[in-house]
Amino acid sequence: MGTLTAWEQTGYFALLRTDLLRHGTALLAGELLARLTEELDPHPASFDAMLRLLEALGAGEPPLRRLADFARVLLTDTGLTPGLEQCVNCGSDVSPQQGVMVFSGPRSGVLCPACPPRPGESTVKISAKLRDFFIAGQPPDGKLALEITRWLTYHVQNQLGQPLRSAPALERAIAAVLADMKAKA
Numbered sequence: 001m002g003t004l005t006a007w008e009q010t011g012y013f014a015l016l017r018t019d020l021l022r023h024g025t026a027l028l029a030g031e032l033l034a035r036l037t038e039e040l041d042p043h044p045a046s047f048d049a050m051l052r053l054l055e056a057l058g059a060g061e062p063p064l065r066r067l068a069d070f071a072r073v074l075l076t077d078t079g080l081t082p083g084l085e086q087c088v089n090c091g092s093d094v095s096p097q098q099g100v101m102v103f104s105g106p107r108s109g110v111l112c113p114a115c116p117p118r119p120g121e122s123t124v125k126i127s128a129k130l131r132d133f134f135i136a137g138q139p140p141d142g143k144l145a146l147e148i149t150r151w152l153t154y155h156v157q158n159q160l161g162q163p164l165r166s167a168p169a170l171e172r173a174i175a176a177v178l179a180d181m182k183a184k185a
């Protein structure tokens, strides 16, 4: 057995330590992976996607767009793919009205215009672009990546029945970036 006498930390993922948005993105992704998988139940696709995400974050790529790519793999791999084509209430095909659809967190899918939410049921509006991303996987732009990030948190929290601990910090980092962009505009 060798004896470790010296070590040197390599520069992996250095940007994650200096950029709050990247840091928050990595924390959320790590929490999602931990909460949606269990020990001794390997999910190699999700693990690979996590590694790709960390490398992309470390390499300066757009964090929320890469988080969206990660989410698409993770949700498929863990069986949490939302129902975005048929109404979760009546099963009819749903086409977006003016590019917008109603998504039920508790029922993990879209509602058609003929099916209102149940009394007290939580819903959010999602764009047709979000649906297209999860069905066809075209690369998202920044605006769509932000929508996907917020929807992802909503969706997973509904499925877990618990809040994600890292979500508020990421939301604060996003708010700071948006405020900064607004100030510079």
Ligand SMILES: [Zn+2]
Binding pocket: 087, 088, 089, 090, 091, 092, 111, 112, 113, 114, 115
């Ligand atoms: Zn319906």
